[in-house]
Amino acid sequence: METTTISPTPLPTAPVRSLAAVRRYVSQWALIAALAALPVYYGVHDLVYGYQVSVAGHPVIHHDLSNLGYDFAQGLSNGAIWALIAIGYTLVYGIIELINFAHGDVFMIGSFTAVGLWGVFGLSPGMSAAALTGALLLTLIITMIVTGSLNVLIERVAYRPLRSAPKLAALITAVGFSFILQNVGLLWRGGSPQSVPDLIGVQQTVFTISGVPIQRGYILVFAVMIPLVLALSWFINATRAGRAMRATAQDPEAARLMGINVNATISLTFLLGGMLAGAAGLVYALYETNVWYFQGFKAGLFAFTAAVMGGIGNVRGAVLGGLIIGVIQALADSRMGPQWTEAVVFAYLIVIMVLRPRGLLGEETREAG
């Protein structure tokens, strides 16, 4: 399982070495420059040319950054959802070096489970705040258990038998499972996006910061994401099982020799990743007020891009990457039109791969491309 970094560069002679130094320098700053390009461009554009808003029916040109601030608020809360999914990718990749392709679809199943449970519990927007909160918490817990177990099951059926086989094999079964789950979703709720009741009034403005309205949905997303991420960090850093996870990620063979049950630890990792995906699924359904069997495909790719951007194998990196991808997505959505968003995000993915495959916070040793 030892990872060897393969460099196609020929024997290091003097000019090649200086080239490599240039390359390192470029890779350090080019990605940051590329990431800053979109917000800086649109910020300057807003300040110089202004943007049109309608005040009491009259078009007015504003020259400020509120519009950009709105994109950022929207983007960060989208990004918090991507971050929750990205953590699942990053944990699994960190421990068995597999891109769990089915992860986005586990997230989709999470959304569907949550929406199904709303129906079972009879949740409606008219309920009292306390009852609604309690019921949503219960839904959250059940959804997390369902998706966590589903993820463990997938690992057991599709990845564990292939653990000693080359990586390509497990990646292919992952793709296969992604399609199976998508079709399960298709049979469950039909082929077109379904709107679900807006339980908490996500678009109501709670307060305004210098012209940027902060909606309920934003607060909801962070209220779920932050405690979960903190709990996960605590679990990984402070518990015995978390230490076993870190040890297995570093060297499965040595971990086994030290008496760690590697299989159980890997299952635990899938459980945690699946639970976070389930939470993301619930939040997504509340936040977007619609669910679709195909939502997991886009979400999975965005989240994977986020995980790679942050440095795959790194939980903090996944959160950072998720938030950045969310902002890129929001900027592309509002400035270029949503039909271009996927292309923009994927173009960023390719740029990251070229410039800095280990991501923003990734460590060079294990995760270097």
Place this chain on the structure above:
Amino acid sequence: MSAFLDALRERGGAMAQRLPRWWSRALAGAFIVFGIVLPFLFPPDSGFINGTIVAVAYAVMSLGLNIVVGFAGLLDLGYVAFYAIGAYSLGWFGSGFFFKLHIHVLVSPVASTLPGVHINIVLILIGAAILCGLAGMLIGLPTLRLRSDYIAIVTLAFGEIIATLAVNGQSIPIGGGMTLTAGNLGISAVDAPYFPGTGSFTLLDLRPWYWLIFAILLLVLFVNLRLRDSRLGRAWIALREDEVAAVSMGIPLVKTKLLAYSVGAAFGGMAGAFFGTYYTEVNASQFAFGFSIFILAMVIIGGLGSIWGAVAGGLTLGYINNYLIPDVLNDLPSKFGLHFQLTQVEFGIFGLLLVIMMLLRPQGLIPERRRRLELTAKIAAEDAQLEEAPATILPPGEGSA
């Protein structure tokens, strides 16, 4: 079951050694004759010929992807991009889509009076292959330094970008009121293939279409077989098996990898251009991610790196997709009281096939000789014991070396 098959194959192999050398040529000749005669056994517009045409075109694509994934071991999840580029080269150069231009090269008398660009199908096929070859190099460049699973994601991203461009191409003006693509409306009224002796092909008589795609299949098969046994083919396999060792033996990594992408893409482009004219339209909705997986499933089910496996996988899944699922088994769920049709979940079925294949028979239907030896020969097992590493079934990724 599998042990029985292996025993059978071993005996078959022994028999093949006893047979005279002309045997394989006779077999190839019989295959070609059978392929040519086949459509005479069915009515000229029968559903079976239609299914066969599509299945053979899939086999061509599968052969192309097999070069990238099977020979060179680079997992490509964006193969649909080359279908799209191939189909669009037909849409652009074989229809009235660029209505401001009047370019006609060796086309039917009717087409040469119409506005737009109308070029003979053979030239378009060559053009599509070149265009896709260049696009393949383009996608190859950023993946050169990456590990296998990262390659998969970058190629996927590339495929999705091309698909997004195809869908949104309607809003990309290229001058003169013309746009890059027609998006989900589709470029329709594309030219049917025309040869001086035959006139334009029509959908009432499918036989000429079949012979055209069969000829493409033979060409691609020939190129594949010659490539596999060439210096380049051995270089691909060497890179797949151990990149460090291959590079230190003097194999040019950049050139070899880029050629794999490029040749594989060129075949996909030819099949794509054929699909463009056969479906009589080029519609952006055809270029979904699922198609990449569909072609990948053909390669895997046939046997990674195996040429005849890729053909068998392409034909099998082609028939399953265009004949078995829609025509024969579609009502199966309703017989069990379930309210859906099997065509709705075809990608789920292919996903399941992928999982089952990987778990039960990772070497595929017709495994490559080298792989089969690795799996069966004692030497491989002993080697594996020496290194305390499990026997390899598939090309090891760079990282798991």
